[in-house]
Amino acid sequence: MIDISNDSLDKDSPRIWAIGGGKGGVGKSVLAANLGVVLAKRRQRVIVVDADLGGANLHTLFGMPDPELTLSDYIDRRVASLDEIILGTSIPGLHLVSGAHALLEMANPKHGQKRRILRHLQELEADHVILDLGAGTGINVLDFFLVSHRGILVVVPEPTSVENAYHFINAAFARKLKQTEPRKKIAAALEQITAAHGGKRSKSARDLVADIMVIDPEAGAAVLAAAATFAASIVVNRATSASHDRLAAEMSMACREYYGIGVEALGTLPTDPLVARSVIDREPVAAIHPDCPFATAVRRMASGLKGD
Amino acid sequence: MVEPIQREDWEVLGVEPGANLEKVHRAYHTRRNLFATGSLATYSLLGTTEREEFLGRIDEAFMRISNAAADLNAASSEETEEQLRMDRALAGLRTPTDLVGDPGAYLHHHRLVSGLTLEQVSVETKIRPNLIAAIEKEEWHKLPASVFVRGFVLQIARLLRMDEPEQLAAAFVEKMRIERGED
Numbered sequence: 001m002i003d004i005s006n007d008s009l010d011k012d013s014p015r016i017w018a019i020g021g022g023k024g025g026v027g028k029s030v031l032a033a034n035l036g037v038v039l040a041k042r043r044q045r046v047i048v049v050d051a052d053l054g055g056a057n058l059h060t061l062f063g064m065p066d067p068e069l070t071l072s073d074y075i076d077r078r079v080a081s082l083d084e085i086i087l088g089t090s091i092p093g094l095h096l097v098s099g100a101h102a103l104l105e106m107a108n109p110k111h112g113q114k115r116r117i118l119r120h121l122q123e124l125e126a127d128h129v130i131l132d133l134g135a136g137t138g139i140n141v142l143d144f145f146l147v148s149h150r151g152i153l154v155v156v157p158e159p160t161s162v163e164n165a166y167h168f169i170n171a172a173f174a175r176k177l178k179q180t181e182p183r184k185k186i187a188a189a190l191e192q193i194t195a196a197h198g199g200k201r202s203k204s205a206r207d208l209v210a211d212i213m214v215i216d217p218e219a220g221a222a223v224l225a226a227a228a229t230f231a232a233s234i235v236v237n238r239a240t241s242a243s244h245d246r247l248a249a250e251m252s253m254a255c256r257e258y259y260g261i262g263v264e265a266l267g268t269l270p271t272d273p274l275v276a277r278s279v280i281d282r283e284p285v286a287a288i289h290p291d292c293p294f295a296t297a298v299r300r301m302a303s304g305l306k307g308d
Numbered sequence: 309m310v311e312p313i314q315r316e317d318w319e320v321l322g323v324e325p326g327a328n329l330e331k332v333h334r335a336y337h338t339r340r341n342l343f344a345t346g347s348l349a350t351y352s353l354l355g356t357t358e359r360e361e362f363l364g365r366i367d368e369a370f371m372r373i374s375n376a377a378a379d380l381n382a383a384s385s386e387e388t389e390e391q392l393r394m395d396r397a398l399a400g401l402r403t404p405t406d407l408v409g410d411p412g413a414y415l416h417h418h419r420l421v422s423g424l425t426l427e428q429v430s431v432e433t434k435i436r437p438n439l440i441a442a443i444e445k446e447e448w449h450k451l452p453a454s455v456f457v458r459g460f461v462l463q464i465a466r467l468l469r470m471d472e473p474e475q476l477a478a479a480f481v482e483k484m485r486i487e488r489g490e491d
Contacts, residue, residue: 163352203358243348250342250349257322258343258353258362 014047014126017305018148022164024055024135026156027237030275030284032132033061034295037286038302040094044127047086049097051144052134053109056099062089063282067098075102075113082120091287095126114140118147137171145172146179150231150305152266155251157236157244162251165234169255169263173205173230180226185219186212206260233266235301240271267301269294313376317369329377333420336370374421407472411480412446415461418468419444433463440464443480448488454481 019032029052036048050058050071059067069085079085086095109117121129131148133141145151151172155165180186193211194200205227213220236248248265255263272294278285286295318325321335343350343363354362407414419429426437433440442450443460451457458481465473484490 157348159348159351162348166351166353203355247349250347253322253338254342254350254353257339258350 013122014124014129015305016121016129016131016148018051018131018133018145018151019154020133020141020145020151020168021154021161022135022137022168023156023161026154026161027269027275028052028135028154029058029061029132030279031152031154031235031237031269031298032130033058033284034286034298035302036094036128036130037091037284038295038299039128039130040091041286041290042302043093045093045095045125046128046130047095047097047124047126048130048132049121050099051131051141053099053102055134056102058096058132059098059100060282061279061284062096064089064096064098067096067100070098070100070102071117072100072102074117075109082117082124086124090283109140114143118143121147137168139175142172142175145232146176148231150233153232153234153263155234155236155247156238157240157247162247165251169232169259169261172232173227173261176226176230177223180222182219182222185216186222189216189219204259206258209260227261230261230263232261233264235266235269237269238271239268244268264306266304267297269297269301311372311375313372314369317372320365320369321373329374329417330420332370332373333423336366337423337425339366407476408479408483410446411461411476411483412444415464415468415470415476415480416444418470419464422468424468429464429467432467433460435460435463446483446487448484451484454484454490457481457484 017035019028019035021028029050032048036046040046048058050056052058053071056070059065059070064087067087069079069087071085073079074082074085082097085097087098089096121131131144133144153165153168155161177186177190189212190208192215193208196211205223209220209224209227212223234248234251236244239245239247245268248268252263252265255261270293272285272292274289274292275285275294278288281288285292286298289295315325318327321332321339323331323335327335340363341347343354343359343366345359350359419426424432426440429435429440430437439451439460441447443457443464458477461477461480462473465476470476
């Protein structure tokens, strides 16, 4: 278990934003890169970390085809700290920790390795650390998500992506409960509830809290607090219509009213042909076309970022 | 006797206790659409049975609140203390009964009860939404000549399947003439 909870972060450590969303190809890396550019342009020290081990490509988005030092050097302990693998990019103030060349087995770092990464992330000399997470809901992805001040879920307006986002929220919340004290009492209560429901867990967090309150009020209060501190936001990417513009707010409302946890609607990013163009040109669109619709929306989104 | 409103009914619809009927309607329709079977925003969030149960809760909450409002409007003569209390809590839910005095508000109320938005009425009647709103709010200066307005009111009232379209149209135009100082 990772016991570095986001409560233990002190004020001088960087703000950590994790960008996930379950589904591949929804624009997580593009958002990570451009959010980095936008924050760096505000004279913030930014480090973008490619935590998509096994599927890393942030370096390519920054036009760095073959980064000399990457997370694999750190994981294999060829270097002692994350600081040594921080690379400069073409954008002043913006740095990259690349995940390139990571071997497949590194996609699932061992428990001790993960602890070390998570601890070092919090010690980085920066104002913002942006974690670009891989697809899926593996334990490592969830732990990076939960260690952040705020997890940002990228969703595209398609049922498959919405489905993966809800699956991600569900999995992340379940993972958070496993790390919430009193762990043993919560685990025992959850087991009782599962048994009472004939092997099925209560589906929504709201139902879970109601059930757990009856069984063990202390565990119930802890679960309620965990639900209240679950800091996640939704960003809808590749929006093309007014109904897409409402999607983030609607999903936020559904999470609150049905599921029982607050997932904030952070913004909507429009479909912008310059984004695809910039990927081919290997330069973040916010750096070359700062006033294009996509970059403008990312700036607006960055202004709304809150994480405590 | 109608089923009394339950405390959580307001919460289920996400409105403040005692919110006015327009807010209650809007909240109900928003949630109905959000949790409808084909809704993208809630795709896979709820299983089929759960979705039905959740929609059932929304429907029941709405039914209790709107029935209580209708019951209030039936204006029973014995005003018990309990009723007065309910009355105050639900002040916003009152139906305007004065067709002649408040024809705009009367039309507005019936549209809300029918569950149609301004846009939906506009699609059916081909009357621009801001004109429909101006009729409902009795914003006389925003309305065209009375001969047109009479036709609009008739069309809307018929779409809403009201009992007295002719009477309402006549009352509306009469009030408009007086307010505008026309002959």
